[in-house]
Amino acid sequence: MKPSTNRAIRAQKTRQLLLDTALEMFGKKGFDNVTIDEIAKKCGVSKGAFYTHFNSKYDVFAVKFKDIDQFYEGFPNKISACCSTKEKIIVAYQEQMTYLRDEIGLEFLRTVYSSALSETMTENHYLIDPERKIYKLIEAFLDEGLAKGEFKDVWQKDVLLLNLTRCMRATVFDWIIFQKKLDIVEEVTTLVTMLFEGIGISHTQEDIAK
Known part of the structure; x- marks a missing residue:
């Protein structure tokens, strides 16, 4: 598998993890009570990684x-x-x-x-x-x-x-x-x-x- 393909797969997995985690946290704590920093931390990625996949x-x-x-x-x-x-x-x-x-x-x-x-x-x-x-x-x-x-x-x-x-x-x-x-x-x-x-x-x- 080519390196570029590996990166694409990892990026897709990270995006899905951020999406699932954010929705789960919104449901438990309420949308206004969840920060992007908290989402990123729970996923083990940087805040910048969040903004790579989502604007807000x-x-x-x-x-x-x-x-x-x-x-x-x-x-x-x-x-x-x-x-x-x-x-x-x-x-x-x-x-x-x-x-x-x-x-x-x-x-x-x-x-x-x-x-x-x-x-x-x-x-x-x-x-x-x-x-x-x-x-x-x-x-x-x-x-x-x-x-x-x-x-x-x-x-x-x-x-x-x-x-x-x-x-x-x-x-x-x-x-x-x-x-x-x-x-x-x-x-x-x-x-x-x-x-x-x-x-x-x-x-x-x-x-x-x-």
């Missing part, structure tokens, strides 16, 4: 979310083309919530949402970044539904998309609060179904404003 503590979450987004790439293959657009969106969210519940876990998401509350949210924040695969997938389904006339034209697309993705975040947030008292798969199904039933009501924006 927040970047740890961004990297993890990129891994999570890889899971969403396979969603279209799991959803029947015969389904209506509304059914496709509901199935996508059911798949997502099952994955978050069974593979990612409550503690990681609690840490993610807690850290989000401690910083200034921007449009490219990992929780609301419109370029994330899950958001692009829901947007694509929404475009399909609008083109087929499945939604009333009362609402603008960006308003529909905002509220559809808000259902996802709200469900996860409630799961963090209520924990085992709430089934996130059932919850997101109910929430999105109710939203769709509201979208299907024939009224005007002027009526809503009254």
Whole structure:
């Protein structure tokens, strides 16, 4: 094996160790109570080694979310083309919530949402970044539904998309609060179904404003 290959393997192992250790420490001590120095020390590497792989503590979450987004790439293959657009969106969210519940876990998401509350949210924040695969997938389904006339034209697309993705975040947030008292798969199904039933009501924006 070439020296350069050995270095690449060691670098990948160090990166994974830093990622796993940081997430574990965030979960145990809280995001704000963990320093980069502590993460590096526990991993037996220098602070500079941390910055070789991550730009900041927040970047740890961004990297993890990129891994999570890889899971969403396979969603279209799991959803029947015969389904209506509304059914496709509901199935996508059911798949997502099952994955978050069974593979990612409550503690990681609690840490993610807690850290989000401690910083200034921007449009490219990992929780609301419109370029994330899950958001692009829901947007694509929404475009399909609008083109087929499945939604009333009362609402603008960006308003529909905002509220559809808000259902996802709200469900996860409630799961963090209520924990085992709430089934996130059932919850997101109910929430999105109710939203769709509201979208299907024939009224005007002027009526809503009254």
